[in-house]
Amino acid sequence: MADKNDGMDAMMQFWKQGQDSFFDAQREMAENFGRAFAPKPKDPISQGVENWQNFVRAWAPGWDPSAMMASSVQSNFDKQKDAYFALFDPSTWMTQAPEQLRSILESVANMPQLADLTYPQIGAADQWQEMIDFQEASSAFGKVMQEAWSRAYATYSKHFSVDDLKAGNVTEALNAWVKTANEELLDTQSSTEFMAAQRGLIQASSNLTKRQAKMAEAWGEKLQMPTRTEIDDLTETVHKLKRELRKLKKDLRAAQK
């Protein structure tokens, strides 16, 4: 169950993601730098295929093994293989609940209430819906930030290419990246898209946390435990009494003068 700082955690998480993106960009820059100084390495699969072809050619000079690789069997295998490996790619996983789930939850949450029956599932459905809202708001906020990082990298790439890195000034390249990214993030943070996403995330997180607190209080009441609402009510009463007492003391002092 998410805790009271869900919204903040989500914001922190996105900032962390931002930082990860920053480091990814640094890594990418370092790789570009590496490419600028070194010949492009072959990926292990291409390298393996080439080695195998060389091996076959060495033993059977008249036979072209690449023809076998182009066969339909192989191409079907590649397709199947790609589909299989895609299952392991987190970017292809569904990050949001399907719309059907939302409509089911809505129908549960809005079902008519009968006086002598309890409906714990209504509260649960409400909470579930708010969890989905929170997921969607998190994704929307993440999308805005991800796009900002992509724009930052695109802008940076226009000014700094692999060829530029051939001058060898990595410090200048890094400083330019920090400046470019900062400007892009600042621009993003004043955009209507960012503000809408930020507002949505804060609201979704607040609503979810409130719902969770309400459900926790329902259990607390059943178990004869004091609830947050009761303590807050008492606190408010004490606060009002203190304020009233101060005012009376002040009036009394003024009357005595």
Next chain:
Amino acid sequence: MTTPKQTPDNFSQAYNTAMGQLMDAGVNTLKSSEMLNAISDTDVQIATTPSDVVFQIDKVTVSRYRPLAKPLKGAPPVLIAYGLFGRQTMIDLQQDRSLVRNLLEAGIDVHVLDWGNPTRADQFTTIEDMIDIYLRDCVEYLVDYNDGKPITMFGICEGGTLSTCLAALAPDLFKGLALAITPIDFKGDPENFWRGEGFLNQWLSNMSKEEIDNMIDVHGNMPGEMSGVMFSALTPMNSMTKYNLGLQRLQGDRDATLNFLRMEKWIADRPDHPGAAAKQWFNDFYRENKLVKGEFSVDGQAVNLSHIDCPVMNIYALQDHIVPISCTKPLSNYISPKKYTEIGFPGGHVGVFVSRKAQGVVAGGLIDWIKKTQV
């Protein structure tokens, strides 16, 4: 950028440049890591100027700093009040960057207000309570201490706004009002904000009253950590790189690392803001700009800024991304020009207190103003 043609000679030169820079960065990182390992938390002390608590109301205290020089004859005591989105320790971050020490060395009797650590039990404290109960009681204590004569108030950031309200409501209590990085007109001039300026104004204007209330009601108070995340987001790349590139650039220098860590200690000590007051701060001040519209009232009495009749000094930061200049300068519209002075400090919001330059410009300017208008 022009692309140098790659020849064996310049390839070798570029390779050496790159390797040299990478080596330097690596060495600096190692030095900084070693320095961090060599420093313990007890080495990082802030707010070390000795003081004694002389007044308390609930969690709010007033402390008097012990004098460091012969008293400046005729100068009233000064009460410094910060807000609740940070801690007043910023005015005494370290010995060589301490507004407090500068004032004490000039012979000024310095007191500081500490709002304490509000908990959920304080969530119903309103801005009116902060102004008319806590701040007023502290000021009245100091007026009594000063034989019934008015005092000099120095309000900073939110504390400056609260002090301004009290100076308008009870002008007899004040001989002078100094302010630093204090928002007055919360709308400012958004058309002319520079990149990164006024995010708080924009973000809060974008939310409805209900949304802001809802955000704070969930926690009871405005959690200090939430304020911290908000402030970090205002300077995104600086926040993301301060523990890697930032530390690396310190090159393991002990003094620079300690300066950095003292600042970190100050940032980490962010109190929770009482919920009801935070809602008013965001809704009444930021969203509805009630102060300059004359719509904000305390105990039924409207806060009319033109009722301030003591000399006023307004210190603002020219590169302040939190309180835009256009949000603080409009105070001059309400004060007689003969009584109004301002200093535009070339730095950022916090730089007004912690930068080396500020010790001369800000502290020096404040002391000159006290000598000229308060003595």
